[in-house]
Amino acid sequence: MIYSSLLLVVQSTIPTTPEWSPMVGLTMILCNLLAIAIGYYGISKENRGKGPALPLVMPGMFKGFGIPELLATTSLGHLLGAGVILGLGNSGVL
Numbered sequence: 001m002i003y004s005s006l007l008l009v010v011q012s013t014i015p016t017t018p019e020w021s022p023m024v025g026l027t028m029i030l031c032n033l034l035a036i037a038i039g040y041y042g043i044s045k046e047n048r049g050k051g052p053a054l055p056l057v058m059p060g061m062f063k064g065f066g067i068p069e070l071l072a073t074t075s076l077g078h079l080l081g082a083g084v085i086l087g088l089g090n091s092g093v094l
Contacts (some may be wrong), residue, residue, distance in 0.1 A: 018089035027085055027094070032077030039073035040065070 018024055052067045088094040 016089075018085060018094045021094070023094055024085055027088065028078070028081040031081035031084055032074050035077030035080055036070075036073045039069060039076070043069060 050066070050068075054065060054067060054070060085094060
């Protein structure tokens with residue numbers, strides 16, 4: 001009995017999240033690109049590219065980027081994107 005009433009209290013405080021739309025996808029893509037740019041300038045050149053290389057030929061921005069750098073920057077991008085999407089959704093922009 002206590003658990004069901006506690007669940008009702010918690011459910012009333014959880015904000016609604018925006019449903020997926022092209023704007024939500026575009027916001028996530030932009031956040032990932034921002035994180036990749038931050039990682040490009042934030043990861044020192046002597047530490048870049050020590051892991052496995054990417055299997056494709058990449059443009060100049062990804063020069064020296066390997067799989068670890070790409071995974072790290074896109075992980076940061078998804079964290080930024082989730083925060084931005086939730087923030088914009090709660091403010092009514094998305």
